[in-house]
Amino acid sequence: MTLVVDASVAVKWLVREEGTEAARCLLAEPDPLIAPDWLLIEAGSTLWKKVRRSELLTVHAESHLAVLPTMFQQLVPAVDLVSDAFRLSIQLKHSIYDCLYLALAIDEGHRVVTADRKFYDVAVENGLSDKMTLLGRPE
Numbered sequence: 001m002t003l004v005v006d007a008s009v010a011v012k013w014l015v016r017e018e019g020t021e022a023a024r025c026l027l028a029e030p031d032p033l034i035a036p037d038w039l040l041i042e043a044g045s046t047l048w049k050k051v052r053r054s055e056l057l058t059v060h061a062e063s064h065l066a067v068l069p070t071m072f073q074q075l076v077p078a079v080d081l082v083s084d085a086f087r088l089s090i091q092l093k094h095s096i097y098d099c100l101y102l103a104l105a106i107d108e109g110h111r112v113v114t115a116d117r118k119f120y121d122v123a124v125e126n127g128l129s130d131k132m133t134l135l136g137r138p139e
Contacts, residue, residue, distance in 0.1 A: 002110045004105040006112060012135075022135050040069065112132050113135055
């Protein structure tokens with residue numbers, strides 16, 4: 001089954017933090033991993049914050065960001081998802097950024113895997129549990 005990976009999981013592939021082992025297990029699975037290309041911006045922002053807090057060297061952050069696209073079978077242009085993501089964000093009362101991942105999952109018939117408990121809970125509370133997997137929890 002193809003999985004839509006959000007940035008909260010993808011960053012864990014690159015830097016050690018809570019949930020890193022569970023996230024890295026996804027890379028060993030045969031399931032294809034996809035994401036909106038927006039993930040690169042969101043992951044870049046997270047890496048930038050880690051550099052600013054002296055948790056990561058700039059050279060490592062740049063290297064991580066360069067390798068990230070190679071970890072996906074496909075990065076889908078966010079422009080193709082914006083309308084659906086916007087409608088979802090209004091419906092769920094949640095950020096359009098997260099809803100890009102959900103729009104891709106719904107459009108393609110896949111599931112989102114996230115480490116973002118708030119995002120997961122909002123989707124589940126709105127009847128979308130079949131589209132969501134919380135990192136580290138069985139489906």
